[in-house]
Amino acid sequence: MRPDPASTLIRAFPILLAFGFAPWSSPAAEIYPSKDPPLPRLIEPGQTEEPSVYRARREALMKEIGEGVAVIFAEGEEDGDGFRQSPDFFYLTGVSEPGAVLVLAPRERTYREFLLLPSRDPEAERWTGERDPISMALRKKYGFAKIFRTGRLTGLVLDLAAHSPVLWQISRPRSEDEKKAVDLEFYGKISAKLAGVSTRALLYALARMRSRHSAGEIALIQRAVRISEEGFRAAVLEIRPGGFEGRVEAEAERVWKSRGARRPAYPSIVGSGPNSTILHYPRSERIMQDGELILMDMAAEFAHYAADITRTLPVNGKFTPLQRRIYGLVLQAQKAAFAQVRPGVYFEDLDAVARKVIEDAGYGDDFIHGLGHFVGLDVHDAGAYHEPLAAGMVITLEPGIYLPEEKLGVRIEDDVLVTEGGAKFLSDGLPREADEIEKWMASRPASAGQH
Numbered sequence: 001m002r003p004d005p006a007s008t009l010i011r012a013f014p015i016l017l018a019f020g021f022a023p024w025s026s027p028a029a030e031i032y033p034s035k036d037p038p039l040p041r042l043i044e045p046g047q048t049e050e051p052s053v054y055r056a057r058r059e060a061l062m063k064e065i066g067e068g069v070a071v072i073f074a075e076g077e078e079d080g081d082g083f084r085q086s087p088d089f090f091y092l093t094g095v096s097e098p099g100a101v102l103v104l105a106p107r108e109r110t111y112r113e114f115l116l117l118p119s120r121d122p123e124a125e126r127w128t129g130e131r132d133p134i135s136m137a138l139r140k141k142y143g144f145a146k147i148f149r150t151g152r153l154t155g156l157v158l159d160l161a162a163h164s165p166v167l168w169q170i171s172r173p174r175s176e177d178e179k180k181a182v183d184l185e186f187y188g189k190i191s192a193k194l195a196g197v198s199t200r201a202l203l204y205a206l207a208r209m210r211s212r213h214s215a216g217e218i219a220l221i222q223r224a225v226r227i228s229e230e231g232f233r234a235a236v237l238e239i240r241p242g243g244f245e246g247r248v249e250a251e252a253e254r255v256w257k258s259r260g261a262r263r264p265a266y267p268s269i270v271g272s273g274p275n276s277t278i279l280h281y282p283r284s285e286r287i288m289q290d291g292e293l294i295l296m297d298m299a300a301e302f303a304h305y306a307a308d309i310t311r312t313l314p315v316n317g318k319f320t321p322l323q324r325r326i327y328g329l330v331l332q333a334q335k336a337a338f339a340q341v342r343p344g345v346y347f348e349d350l351d352a353v354a355r356k357v358i359e360d361a362g363y364g365d366d367f368i369h370g371l372g373h374f375v376g377l378d379v380h381d382a383g384a385y386h387e388p389l390a391a392g393m394v395i396t397l398e399p400g401i402y403l404p405e406e407k408l409g410v411r412i413e414d415d416v417l418v419t420e421g422g423a424k425f426l427s428d429g430l431p432r433e434a435d436e437i438e439k440w441m442a443s444r445p446a447s448a449g450q451h
């Protein structure tokens, strides 16, 4: 039976009011809490900020470098949701084109920054869409006075390095794959042609910049969080004994897209029963059973910025005593860590605080991952993890306990903004306490999950 739309609206009314939503005036922005910061102007297509935002970041990085040449390659990749630009490159340019290159040369007198784009390919463009010619319009769109084709890269860098012979490694090397660092490979080519050029590393300058978010970035992350929360509220209607994990995931992702998120921030993890103990369970293909937990680690990406949220709920709406005890411990660990978050605190100390709560209860070996990470353009974002936290950083706090023999895993993950005076939860729109979660599930319309 279909729920009667009028009665659904009446049931949802207190929730909607809490979020400042008036159903008689419904532009999308108004369903988000009025305390949320206003979004920066976004340029479509592509959801980028004004070119001046990226130019200021390049200026700041050039100040750190001071001399020589930095070459930053766009190392984006196609995944199931399309092309995702490498975050270092996007942060400095706002350019989402594959194969692009950024060259910075702070000592140059007139032109100190160059954007190089791959040559056009009319055959390929018939399949993937037309690309812009180099023109005044393109220079204006990207905010670069000099845009060249990538064929000129070696000649350009040879000239610039002859003026100021230092080549900077700016992007942190990726550990996951066997591939050589593309910047170092290129610098090797330059050094083979030009004697006396040195290669130096400045590995934390950009990571540090990226982790200290501007007001605009914080507003974008906050929106990614709000959209993700809405996804959870829709997904919860699909949780019931006999329900399908995949449907829970699909509902969340449908809502994200309808709210302007272009993609998930990471592959959604929706695992019930034994799957709740598999940290990155990828399949969402199981039928949920009565008496189990379901762990949902899923969040949207909005305007290139990630959210990262996990909730663990009882499939039938009521925690068993064991589930409630483990859930309470995990929540207590998260609260203990949150109470310590403020500028000047180290990540590893937060981890220790949360871990102590879980260890003291005898579950130390069952908290098998780190407490959290930076969030930004990447879900596991760049940052100097060995340095103290600073205002403007966004981190996750995500303690967990996993008991495979009990087929029971609990993780609670929230996004936390470090403020001047302490910290605040960005993901404060979803229930977290066990009692609140049971109430949340009990308050669903009787028709929830019946299709």
Ligand SMILES: [Mn+2]
Binding pocket: 308, 373, 396, 398, 413
């Ligand atoms: Mn996470």
